[in-house]
Amino acid sequence: MANREPMDNKFGRKALQVKEAQMKIMAYAARLESETVPLEAAPGRYLADNVAAPHPFPAFNRSGMDGYAVVSADTANCREGGTVWLNVVDNIPCGSVPSGEIISGTAARIMTGAQVPEGADAVVMLEATETRELNGVPQVGIRKPILSGRNVTPRGLEISEGDLVLAAGRKIAAGDIAVLATFGISDVPVIRRPKVGVFATGSELLDVKEPLQPGKIRNSNSPMLEALVREAGGEPVMLGAIADDLDLARSKVQMALETYDLVITTGGVSVGDYDIMGDLVREEAGDMLFNKVAMRPGSVTTAAVRGGKVLLALSGNPGASYIGFQLFARPAIASMQGATEPFLPEWTVILGADYSKVNNYTRFVRARLELPDGNVYAYPAALDASSVMVTIKDSDCLIIVPPEERGLTAGTKVQVIKLP
Template sequence: MRRGRSRYQREAIKVSEAQARIHPYVRAGQTETISLHESHGRYLAEDIYANEHLPHFRRSGMDGFAIRSEDTQGASREQPVLLEVQETVPCGSVPNLPVTSGKATRIMTGAAVPDGADAVIMIEMTTSIEKDGKNYIAISREIEAGQNILPIGDEVTKGTLLLQKGQKINPGVAALLATFGYAKVKVYQQPKVAIFATGSELLDVDEALVPGRIRNSNGHMLAHLLLSAGAKPILHTKLPDNVKQAKKAIIRAFDEADLVISTGGVSVGDYDILVDIFEQWDGQMLFNKVAMRPGSPTTVGVYRDQFLFSLSGNPGACFVGFELFVRPTLWGMQGKSNLELPTFTATLLEDFSKPSPFERYVRGVTSYQDGKVYVKPAGVEKSSVTLTIKDADCLIIIPSGGRGASAGDLVKAISLKE
């Protein structure tokens, strides 16, 4: 097996520098047009403009009566104004009659305000009276023009930019698209991502345990992380412990996938074959060590404009590497313009005294009390531990050095919530 200088002599770069080396190679993918009801979680591939006013008719903001405000001039408890109720307009219907002097129209919230009316008085502010077989309302106060009426274009005027290209479609975005009749939407295609796990110790998930071997949990974790990031995972069988065969499998995967992820085999052990593949392939290696814990051997390269992310085989390190490097890349491939990870400042609830020469990214949980944000480790902080991944909603950033951090310290954290 070939040995190169890069196996043992690696340049450790900061996380921010590693991310900066990735970003120039991130490209938005192809687009497609799909139905609105299939678009949840996808990213818009075009700007969306209002194609009409909202509302496009004068709309009542209350259940009440559409009236002319001038008819209420001088109204008081001692001398109320009587207006004849001429019709009722439910929501979704169109008024048949304009409101003229001395008339009122019963109207529901959201219904079209009839011509001639310039105010809607709440039903609670009126008294119903029947007189000579006709229905009237008594109003005992003056009403201002425009009250409880939403004018045309009050919320949005035609031609307004509603949503920018790269916006993720969530329930609120879907409601807006539906409001303006966008039954079909142009979105970026979901990146297809091939997943490989390395290691002769790995068993398939349905195989029985045997001494010295473990099941391939990273492959399935990555598949679910990819789904959460809007990608389509292609889960492959494990890579053989043969550099030539493994390299061939990875290169072949670029024909079916937009991006390839491997997990394991990136350290400096005798069987860490990804190191040899990066030394032998025709692609460009962007970096092969990051000044972080866990996951410092994380290696990223580009092969014919496609990424190969080689993440640690330890579950915790694999998880952190995905969140720091793969997820932002997938955002960019789906047209998202801002690839910055969402960060926040919080108070550390527990001491974290584990020293590290590198910045540490601790799987954490967030809580709120008395208007303040708190974080604490999700459990035992070891890169080999899987259990804490399920509870983590943030990555707590512990500065490098021998002290760690103490309870009560303000720390920076990366939110894993979307």
Template structure:
């Protein structure tokens, strides 16, 4: 099915079909073992089971006295029981005296409970008295067995699942791994992604502005998106509108890197060289048109086991194309279970008046108001508009419609990195 597209016209396919064609070409990358201190943001390449229960000893749940609960049977306000304090156990220390009936050990939160004790009574429930060289505590109520003691394996039992393969490691995972002394982890290598822009109109970002030219901002935007997705980035020099130069540069990039992402040159004009390049025999075209706006001319091809994504030169379309196709590809290469943008349902906060024959992915922002998730479309959402990208934390999905979508309509919403509402 894919091969017969290699030299054909632009046949538009759905976003889901385009994503599936990409997924069919992907494979897991290699892996490496790294120190836990370097593991933030990486994807685990192994499933980790608990090497021991946690906690691995019975610990006190609060400051108080470790006791044998049977000693408190019948205790009440007018008939208290008295226990002698014979030991003090701070956190990190071990009991030094075996408890017997009538004895108690002062104990701190987190400390190991004596083997003979089966309860901890909090300080506030006791009255301490010094008498005849002995220190005793008075208890005026019965204490049930297990009170204020965290048992062995309360949180995790030995061989329980700690973290499954493909999990992105963040602070919670770091805490768990460190707790179990797992100081090195096997992670998937980050795919190295080459980025270059095409267009004779492009300036480097440190060049002075020139009439008729624009700075190459897309490459830096893509680099940030790809790093957020877990990839390593190599920004290559922009290339002019020259098919042979582009062909040589793409060929070289395929030899050196795991993935190639370009921006610009994918329309149908005389100088849109990427549209011509992907028709060559060296590449197998996956698709060259998607029923989406912005970014309908987003193109993908494969050479061997490596993908080329040719994204629009318009910043809005470039941004959306990267989120919809490049980001999930990078995730899958690192074993990520759910590589696509998280989806929720929101309520359109304003009318959306554009008529669409393709599904539109509208930049917008979320707000939580009166118990509802509202979504506000960006005021400027044209493909060529750059400035509203920074103000957007979601993409609002507007299906093909023949009339305006009214305020209050429920819509599908894709959450971008940094969406902090949920």
């Protein structure tokens, strides 16, 4: 059900739905240029180009165990209860190349992972053999028949030459590093990390290192946003706090937009006398993307574009700032890195406890996930007001409560956004 709200004539605010606001920002979150980094620096980065296999994997027929490489047809007579004796003509440890072909009546001692010689089509496990020497020639005795292909990993079983192994836009994880290393890709093409300028506004803010003073609070939002930007793959550039001075804010914002790929502010976007970010954005209304979102908390979230760069002004309330980042900044930062899925995943889970708050806007409720009986339950935080900070650390999802809901009861299926 769509929410409709008349225009606020005094402040020019008209609420957009969350998805509409997200799309307005994403229109300016184009993929950045690529760069090359060494393999050890690639985890957590987004792949810039498709990676195709330059050779098959395995690159050769590989032994699956310690034993003897044989021609399987030579073992057929074992069915009659006898032992088949074969001349051992080679010894192949890992990393060595077979000295020649295996023909009927011969075998090669081989180690796990070593290259199976031409002519051999099976490997008999060591425990199923016995050995002897006859006229100075080492022999292996085999007591049971073996099928062709047994204990041999064929060339190209996992990947054929030219196969797509990693697609552009993939976030590189440990398994991907193994694949890149396997194919000898020591320099990895990735998308440049976006540089994100972050500053807070408010004359009441103290640095983290400062002692408390009457009427003041420490600036907790900036360190939180710094961590969130890093978590999203961006490079945060901390610009400090700005007092409630419109001229100072204007110059700082302009400098930041000229220098960085995205600028995030926290605080000063409400409708009070000292909410300078709201005033700054309204100065050039033609560049405004939105200045109100139909959501709780964080309805005052504001965004504008200057010179193709997005200024995202988040609420100064910690809970609202945190949720605003996850909904708007994180997908933009991911999109700039070429992510194929920039938005956080949504799950359907079971509500673990009653939630009674109602609102005319979609509410995003901090919650924790639990699996008490094998099913996934979401338990709302006891305190989820926008100004509450402590429940951020205990939350691993956001319950989406649509505006048409007049309270939710435990056991109801709900949608959640899974937090990183």
